[in-house]
Amino acid sequence: MKVLLVEPDYRHGSASFRKAATAPDAKKRDDESLWYPPIGLLKLSTFHKRRGDEVTFVNGMDKSVIKESDLFTHELIWDRIYITTLFTFDWKNVIETIEFYKKAVGNSVYKIYVGGIMASIIPNDIFEETGIQPIVGTLNEPGKIDLPGDEEIDSLPPDYSILDNRIYAINDTYYAHATRGCKRKCPWCGVNDVEPEYCEYLDIRPMITEMRALYGDKPRLKLMDNNVLASPNLDQIVSDLVELGYGRGQKTTETIPRTRVIDFNQGLEATHINEGNIALIEQLHIKPMRIAFDRLSYRDTYINAVNIAKRHGFKEFSNYMLYNEKDTPRDLYERLVINIDINRSWKEESSSKAAAIYSYPMRFAPIKDNSPERLNRSRDYVPPAPPRDIDFFQDARWTKRFTRNIEIIKGASHGAISPTPSLALRAIGETYEEFIANMYMPEELLRNRDRHERRRYENKPNREPGSGKVEDFREFILRLLHQQDEVFFEFHDAVSPCSKEAIKQAFKTVKNEEVKQWLEWYLK
Ligand code: SF4
Structure with a gap:
């Protein structure tokens, strides 16, 4: 065949x-x-x-x-x-x-x-x-x-021989599941469609052993379990992994041994983290520790979870934050600031290398939608526009421009918001006002902050001050947001769709000269 x-x-x-x-x-x-x-x-x-x-x-x-x-x-x-x-x-x-x-x-x-x-x-x-x-x-x-x-x-073991190892991540990594499915049924999640049966234990030892015989000893193991901490067989899973050599301090058997690392790459559920199961998985060399923080209402659970993990010796955290779903920009900003505060306190209390959280805002896109628009078939989902009578500053909502600007901020920080508090605050905005101004900011200014920002920061004290356009824009947009009048809505409606076409259309109707001048920046 x-x-x-x-x-x-x-x-x-x-x-x-x-x-x-x-x-x-x-x-x-x-x-x-x-x-x-x-x-x-x-x-x-x-x-x-x-x-x-x-x-x-x-x-x-x-x-x-x-x-x-x-x-x-x-x-x-x-x-x-x-x-x-x-x-x-x-x-x-x-x-x-x-x-x-x-x-x-x-x-x-x-x-x-x-x-x-x-x-x-x-x-x-x-x-x-x-x-x-x-x-x-x-x-x-x-x-x-x-x-x-x-x-x-x-x-069966995946057949690595059919892939080009210059392109695919198969040089140092094996992939496996120690469980399948998930006990919970979160409505936004596709796990129950893909893996409807919750299987609480899979013995990965035969497959990893076979992979090593075929492709050699590789230091990294990515476990793609959806909710491994919910498994009643967690102790057996940990014991299997230690037996396979993924315990702390264990190395490969290559001529030049390398430290073995486990990555639970679907993340660990903050709600399931407790002293008991962290003490179990503490035996493993997990890096990074991925924990999600999808809703501000989980604040206490999340803070408790990362602190328990840190007390048990985990140092590198990756934190995924869903946004653009039912949250607001303020909600995301507050979650980011919580991580900044945790990073600051960990740094202050540590005499050696402090534990650190990298924040990864992840844009929500629906996976199911039976409406005629089939919103799940597009990358550019934003929630429906809010009524005009909300407070567009205090209660700002996600727009395409905002989600785009979050991605630009992430891109400028190499994909993650830095664990260094001063860098993180500069990236997202030192205050909520600055954050919202950043959400509206033209791409040229947001991408090239050094060139356009007059203010100097402690991490780059000798930088030549920029043109000051960043500060000018913030003053402009915060003034409009304070007024929320016709001029504000002209500007908001022009930039929110995040398309040059919308900006060009706006030029035909906008009369305010200052607004026109700023709209020019979105065409650069
Ligand atoms: S994998 Fe996570 S998001 Fe999905 S159903 Fe389970 S707990 Fe919910």
Whole structure:
């Protein structure tokens, strides 16, 4: 049987990344900066190869693996094509990819298998659009792909040999699950669609041992469990991991040994962290400690959780903060300030290297939406516009401009808000007023703060003062926000959609000269 495995090309800038990473003079990159491997496809590869099938992997719509049939050529190369899926906001790309490969098998939809996260969350939408009924959930039950033994696929070792290790993060890292699913049913989360059964223990030892025999000892293990702390078998899971050599201080068996590290990369639930289970997982070398802080109302639980973990010797924290859902910009600002305060207090009480929290605001996008707009199919979700009579300063709401500016602030800080309080405050704004002004700020000013900000900060005392445009803009927008009159709404409506088209349209109606001057900045 000839099998084609397809990962849609859904990463931004993938062509330029691929070119740079595979250039003859390219430096070897750390796995953390490479692409996440499509684990489901890699397990399918192992399964098919063990059956004696021929397997090919491609990324995106690759013309080189299809043969156009014409009057004289009716050869159809592939017996099966498996297409994986990820986020629902990649809808358009995924559907185009499916349609592209449908042609490669002469429109025989029964030869195409679509699976993965998006396919498990919105299978009916995919069926309506393509005529293909996706595979829902993990490959751990018989009959999902109609081949004998297919219930074992999920427990097989991923086949790293089909990927380019200059592009995919397979050099130092293994991936596994010690549990599946989650006991809780948070409405915004897709875990219960993808892994509906909560499986509280999976023995990962055989798979990791097999992977080491195949690909050598690798120092990093990413565990993709959704809520491992909820497992009643946590002690067994920890014991398995220590046995595999992921305890604190344990190293690989390579000629030059490297420290083994575990990353629970879906994060640990703050609500489940307590002295008992932290004392258990303390045996493991976990780095970073990922804990989410999705709602300000969880403040006490979150602060308690990170402090318990810190007392048990964890030093590097990554904190994910969902925003753009039911929260407000003020809510996110307050959560960021809580982390800044914790970082400051940890620094003050530490004589050696202090524990530190890196903050990662993560923009919410809905994964399910049955409205005619199908908002789950777009990357650019923002909640519906609020009524005009709210206070747009005290009770500001998310707009496309605001979410864009959060991403710019993150980008300028290399993806995370720094654990150094002075740097973090400069990035987000030293006060709520500055933060809201930053949310409205033109990209040119926000990206190039050194060039445009007059004020000097303690971390760069010798910097030449900037043009002062940042301060001028803050004065302007805070004045408008204080007034919240017609002029404010003209400006707000022009910049909120975050599109040059909206700005150009606004020029046709706006009369206020000062507003016009600032709108020019959004066209730079
Ligand atoms: S606890 Fe986490 S993994 Fe579980 S359903 Fe809620 S968001 Fe999803």
